[in-house]
Amino acid sequence: GDSVVQTEGQVLPSEGDSLIVNCSYETTQYPSLFWYVQYPGEGPQLHLKAMKANDKGRNKGFEAMYRKETTSFHLEKDSVQESDSAVYFCALSGSSSNTGKLIFGQGTTLQVKP
Amino acid sequence: DAGVTQSPTHLIKTRGQQVTLRCSPKSGHDTVSWYQQALGQGPQFIFQYYEEEERQRGNFPDRFSGHQFPNYSSELNVNALLLGDSALYLCASSLLGGRDQPQHFGDGTRLSIL
Numbered sequence: 436g437d438s439v440v441q442t443e444g445q446v447l448p449s450e451g452d453s454l455i456v457n458c459s460y461e462t463t464q465y466p467s468l469f470w471y472v473q474y475p476g477e478g479p480q481l482h483l484k485a486m487k488a489n490d491k492g493r494n495k496g497f498e499a500m501y502r503k504e505t506t507s508f509h510l511e512k513d514s515v516q517e518s519d520s521a522v523y524f525c526a527l528s529g530s531s532s533n534t535g536k537l538i539f540g541q542g543t544t545l546q547v548k549p
Numbered sequence: 550d551a552g553v554t555q556s557p558t559h560l561i562k563t564r565g566q567q568v569t570l571r572c573s574p575k576s577g578h579d580t581v582s583w584y585q586q587a588l589g590q591g592p593q594f595i596f597q598y599y600e601e602e603e604r605q606r607g608n609f610p611d612r613f614s615g616h617q618f619p620n621y622s623s624e625l626n627v628n629a630l631l632l633g634d635s636a637l638y639l640c641a642s643s644l645l646g647g648r649d650q651p652q653h654f655g656d657g658t659r660l661s662i663l
Contacts, residue, residue: 469651535580536594537584540591
């Protein structure tokens with residue numbers, strides 16, 4: 436079945452550092468890919484998305500490229516800020532599903548040190 | 550414009566009891582999905598409702614059931630509660646349209662089983 440893997444459970448950069456949060460996926464279909472962000476006490480919010488191969492999602496200085504050849508959708512930012520601290524989830528929605536059902540990774544906690 | 554609202558925000562039950570959680574979708578949305586998020590994990594899809602019918606179901610036992618009303622609001626029912634049912638239960642709404650329609654999440658109901 437479809438799956439999403441995030442290899443880092445937690446990342447601890449300092450403010451101003453660059454960031455890469457890894458996301459790999461497995462599916463037999465052509466998924467849409469998403470990054471959701473979750474703040475304490477809140478539900479996940481859509482952060483950025485890419486609907487097909489070679490699309491790049493962008494939001495608030497974050498970027499993620501939909502790479503079909505490596506089945507990856509890594510989240511990147513040149514310079515993180517303390518306010519970026521949150522839990523980030525990579526997710527896919529398979530083209531075989533006409534419901535938009537989301538399959539999430541385990542999440543990566545980003546804690547930016549001031 | 551109200552987003553997705555869920556009630557109650559917190560709930561404590563004992564093993565063997567039954568619980569009902571409620572969700573009102575974002576204005577204009579007609580589709581409701583439910584997810585279970587265990588502590589430190591990504592959300593897992595339970596099921597989705599559209600036009601008062603269950604459209605797709607994830608890997609959850611029949612103890613989990615749902616309902617959608619004509620005004621698009623929805624309920625999640627869980628019978629014979631187990632300790633392992635302790636989790637954050639998230640409702641997400643969208644327009645019908647599969648993976649191209651982003652899902653908007655509520656802030657969830659935190660269910661604790663004693």
